Amino acid sequence: MKYIIASDHAGFELKAYLKSFLESKGFNVLDMGTHDVNRVDYPDYAKEVAQILAQEKEARGILICGTGIGMSIAANRFAGIRAALCHDAYTAQLSRLHNDANILCLGARVVGIGTAESILEAFIQTSFEGGRHSHRICKIETA
Secondary structure (H helix, E strand, O other): OEEEEEEOHHHHHHHHHHHHHHHHOOOEEEEOOOOOOOOOOHHHHHHHHHHHHHHOOOOEEEEEEOOOHHHHHHHOOOOOOOEEEOOOHHHHHHHHHOOOOOEEEEEOOOOOHHHHHHHHHHHHHOOOOOOHHHHHHHHHHOO
């Protein structure tokens, strides 16, 4: 599995940690920035990740900003993107299981490193259940 990861300035440190975490598990990680704590605009990074995922359907994304709200709103504007803002492992698990989320959004100012790690672990370990949920995903895609 390939992960495309990006953050704004507020999420830079958590992004660096989670990138290393993914690499330690053997995942291919493409870091789209930001590469320091200088102020940037989160919609630019959400757009880059969404555009890559539109081409690489098997990849998944991770977007991090201060609260995760801005990144999730910006990413969900793109066709085929199902970005889920998660605050715990349970919501991350269900975002994959029921919603086939392809981007995990996190708030660096909301969750600590340990919680973020458990959220990411649930996200990467959970597969889409399909079944009755597939019909719902089709409705989202055609809305």
